[in-house]
Amino acid sequence: MRGKRATTGAAMLVGALAVTGLAFAPTAAAVTPTSATINASCGLFGGGAATLTATQSGTSATITLSSTAITTPLALAQDSITSKLTMVKASGGTTVFAGTRNPAMAAGSPxxxxxxxxxxASGDSLEFYGGSLQMTIFGITVTCTSTAKQSPGPFVFD
Incomplete structure (x- = not known):
């Protein structure tokens, strides 16, 4: 009976350690890199350096573009820009990221x-160079295109 309790206790200890190990195990980055720099030309919005920030959860991903070089000529309300970001796949074709998400911006703001x-999909490698960002504001579409490849390289999704 004594041997059975020791074995049961040891098994419970091993199980508890395994669960603890899983709880504290580092999580793998789903997309690498998580941010990249691009150079874009956006017509009347201007042009220059911008940062793309990517996240991934399974097959869902998001990309945010922010730039101090690209500015808005007019004040814009929160979530008033309809955006469509087209990224080029290394394997051919494109992937589109879309939405109506933006902070409120004063005229001249980044x-x-x-x-x-x-x-x-797992293994997708996406690059802005060759793609575009279309922003529709007050019914007017502004298109941004890349003037060089993104740095440090394309987004690769897990």
Whole structure:
């Protein structure tokens, strides 16, 4: 009987340690890199450096674009820009991230759009170069295109 209790106790201890180990195990980054720098030309919004920030949860992903070089010519209310970000897949084709998410911005303010939502597959490698960002504001569409590849490289999704 004594041996049975020791075995049961040892098994419970091993199980508890395994659960604790899982709770404190580091989580793998779902997308790498999580941010990249691009150079974009956006017509009357201006142009220059911008940062793309990506997140992933399973097949759902988001990308946010923010730039101090690209500015809004007019004051804009929160969630008033309809955006469509088209990223180029290394394997061919494109992936679209879309939404109507932006903070309120005063005239002349740096532009931020997103997080824009899209669907990705494991292994997708996405690059802004060759793609575009279309922002529709007050019925007018502004298109931003990249003037160089993003740095440090494309987003690779888990």
């Amino acid at each position: 532009v931020t759009v997103g997080p824009l939502s899209g669907t990705v």
